[in-house]
Amino acid sequence: MxxxxxxxxxxxxxxxxxxxxxxxxxxxxxxxxxxxxxxxxxxxxxxxxxxxxxxxxxxxxxxxxxxxxxxxxxxxxxxxxxxxxxxxxxxxxxxxxxxxxxxxxxxxxxxxxxxxxxxxxxxxxxxxxxxxxxxxxxxxxxxxxxxxxxxxxxxxxxxxxxxxxxxxxxxxxxxxxxxxxxxxxxxxxxxxxxxxxxxxxxxxxxxxxxxxxxxxxxxxxxxxxxxxxxxxxxxxxILNNTFHSGDTCEAFFYVMGGSPDPSTQSYDYTVNYQVPKEGQEEPLIRFAEGNYTSPIIPQPLKFERTVLIQKKKGDEVIEEKQETRDLEPGQYILRLAIKDNVSGKTVTKDVVINII
Known part of the structure; x- marks a missing residue:
């Protein structure tokens, strides 16, 4: 591999x-x-x-x-x-x-x-x-x-x-x-x-x-x-933003309009990453928040989701475990919620991705 x-x-x-x-x-x-x-x-x-x-x-x-x-x-x-x-x-x-x-x-x-x-x-x-x-x-x-x-x-x-x-x-x-x-x-x-x-x-x-x-x-x-x-x-x-479920790739993007910290001359961006199905709001994947000191941002991402499996006896949960599962083939949105922590400015960017 x-x-x-x-x-x-x-x-x-x-x-x-x-x-x-x-x-x-x-x-x-x-x-x-x-x-x-x-x-x-x-x-x-x-x-x-x-x-x-x-x-x-x-x-x-x-x-x-x-x-x-x-x-x-x-x-x-x-x-x-x-x-x-x-x-x-x-x-x-x-x-x-x-x-x-x-x-x-x-x-x-x-x-x-x-x-x-x-x-x-x-x-x-x-x-x-x-x-x-x-x-x-x-x-x-x-x-x-x-x-x-x-x-x-x-x-x-x-x-x-x-x-x-x-x-x-x-x-x-x-x-x-x-x-x-x-x-x-x-x-x-x-x-x-x-x-x-x-x-x-x-x-x-x-x-x-x-x-x-x-x-x-x-x-x-x-x-x-x-x-x-x-x-x-x-x-x-990666052409056409097309992936297999479980693929790991690297998103690469450039954020404009932010302000460097006057004391350090470094940028301070926070980015939240979510993946909902296209046309839906509830995310199937929530990635860990990223923090960056440059307006050019590379971020590795793996397109698989984690689900909570519960085993019940009546109404009582007797066992819980997490499993990773593939995304079903279809169109999804990679949603980037970006905040410049110096100026307070924010922006949300949606990118259509295809899972095959």
Whole structure:
């Protein structure tokens, strides 16, 4: 059985330090941004902006987004799906020399490697402001032919540092020198932590299947397959918030609008976790209350409930014991009741989860 790695308090400190020093754009990224979206692609993106009508030369779908703090701005994380067959995987042509050809005559061939290369273009238009940005990301992936399934839909991710605001994103995937252009459009909002008034706000909550620590935070924009990155973490998310009863996972969320304690400069949050059936108020699971000194909160959770079994003789209880039981398949709510103990502000956040 695979042992899941959760985020430890020490790793959380390293994450927060790395977040403070995330650069807006280093010199290499600034140089890359000089290559703007080519006219052939930008014209297609702009034409579809008003109607939000996608172009399906290369079919893909935007599935979700998250955001987390990054220096003075926010790190926007975008998830999208694409089928292997639609990304044009082809055999990787080996570099041949006479010496290599002679050697290969005496070596048993391994599985053939397939490769896909494509370009991703992001056109950010701020709806409630004047921030606009064009981003170019070259991408390429390889897979052994014996593991390749043309019908499999894979999850991909990318991310970019943005100021708070409401945005319309135009996204394009292109191949063959822009002969094939697929587009999608996506509206999203990044709440401004500095302008929430007397309320708290919780950024989209996600669940972690697995994490790996990187040596340092990325300073360029990449497309990743099967995971996304944040600060010094490589994160494999649980898609669609879907679990088996009894699963242990890690919820990860960012609380905005709280105030650090003036004497310690640390935050002081209390979070109560409950799981009722969707459409009902009575919780089936009550987790232990959590206390946190950071607005970025990781919390391991196990989706099973404890029931009290009583054995009676007449009206008299003669024996009691507790048992853990699976949740029945269906939709549930993970309810987060959050309080900032410094300012007294509170917020409740409901997240739909699926038990299968």
């Amino acid at each position: 695979k042992v899941k790695k959760f985020i430890t308090p020490v790793l959380m400190i390293l994450i927060m330090i790395a977040v403070v020093f995330i650069p807006e754009l280093n010199a290499q990224e600034k140089k890359a941004q000089q290559k703007l979206i080519p006219d052939e692609v930008k014209n297609v993106l702009v034409q579809g902006m008003e109607s939000r009508e996608a172009r399906m030369d290369i079919p893909f779908s935007i599935t979700d987004y998250y955001y987390l703090p990054a220096s003075q701005n926010l790190y926007f994380i975008l998830l999208f799906n694409a089928k292997n067959a639609d990304l044009g995987y082809t055999p990787l042509a080996p570099i041949q020399t006479e010496e290599k050809q002679e050697q290969q005559a005496f070596v048993e061939k391994g599985p053939e490697v397939l490769q896909s290369r494509f370009d991703v273009f992001l056109l950010f238009n701020q709806i409630d402001g004047d921030y606009n940005k064009e981003v170019f990301i070259p991408a390429g992936f390889q897979v052994n032919q014996n593991a390749y399934d043309p019908e499999k839909e894979e999850m991909y991710s990318t991310g970019y540092i943005l100021p708070p605001g409401k945005y319309l994103l135009g996204m394009a995937i292109t191949q063959n020198n822009y002969q094939k252009i697929g587009t999608q459009y996506f509206e999203f909002e990044l709440k401004d932590p500095a302008n929430l008034g007397d309320t708290l706000e919780v950024a989209p909550v996600f669940f972690i299947d697995e994490t790996q620590k990187m040596e340092q935070a990325e300073t360029r924009t990449f497309v990743h397959k099967g995971f996304f990155t944040y600060s010094i973490l490589k994160i494999k998310p």
